[in-house]
Amino acid sequence: xxxxxxVKNHVLGNPIRLGIMLYLLPRGKVLFKELQKVLDVxxxxxxxxxKTLEKAGYVKLTKVFADRPRTAVExxxxxxxxxxxxxxxxxELLNQx
Amino acid sequence: xxxxxxVKNHVLGNPIRLGIMLYLLPRGKVLFKELQKVLDVxxxxxxxxxKTLEKAGYVKLTKVFADRPRTAVExxxxxxxxxxxxxxxxxELLNQx
Numbered sequence: 328x329x330x331x332x333x334v335k336n337h338v339l340g341n342p343i344r345l346g347i348m349l350y351l352l353p354r355g356k357v358l359f360k361e362l363q364k365v366l367d368v369x370x371x372x373x374x375x376x377x378k379t380l381e382k383a384g385y386v387k388l389t390k391v392f393a394d395r396p397r398t399a400v401e402x403x404x405x406x407x408x409x410x411x412x413x414x415x416x417x418x419e420l421l422n423q424x
Numbered sequence: 425x426x427x428x429x430x431v432k433n434h435v436l437g438n439p440i441r442l443g444i445m446l447y448l449l450p451r452g453k454v455l456f457k458e459l460q461k462v463l464d465v466x467x468x469x470x471x472x473x474x475k476t477l478e479k480a481g482y483v484k485l486t487k488v489f490a491d492r493p494r495t496a497v498e499x500x501x502x503x504x505x506x507x508x509x510x511x512x513x514x515x516e517l518l519n520q521x
Binding site: 330331333334335336340341342343345346349350365366367368414417418420421 | 427428431437438440442443446465511514517518
């Protein structure tokens, strides 16, 4: 029953976290600042959702050095796989309607 | 930018509320008890999400009398329209990936 799978996904059920993963999926790694701009959320809000994704093993947060140290967000293999599964489930649900 | 629309939808962004609307959309009106079984959530949890949907004008809660009084949940025209819009937005997002 796909509806139950939708309801039970506590990591990707949140639209901001789903948005983060959707943006990361084709890109692999992006800067925190870019993600914040694209999603139009506050740094604190984005940070809190990234921590949840990091705990779940869906993303890795790293420091990169451009002109100055910046936080980068990288999708993990597990994160890409779980997001793919979730999207297939969503697509199936949408196709049933 | 579809990602921003995803992030900003506070009513349908919650997976339980989206699940409720997805179940209601082709059916129009269902019993509270049926909805609870299908989504596998507690009565209190379902009730709280239904109140949010009712406040947003997406559903109407009514009493029906079968063998005994029961709560029924009915989708409103506005609820059907907004859910349709959200699903089209989701589909567009998914098709971009």
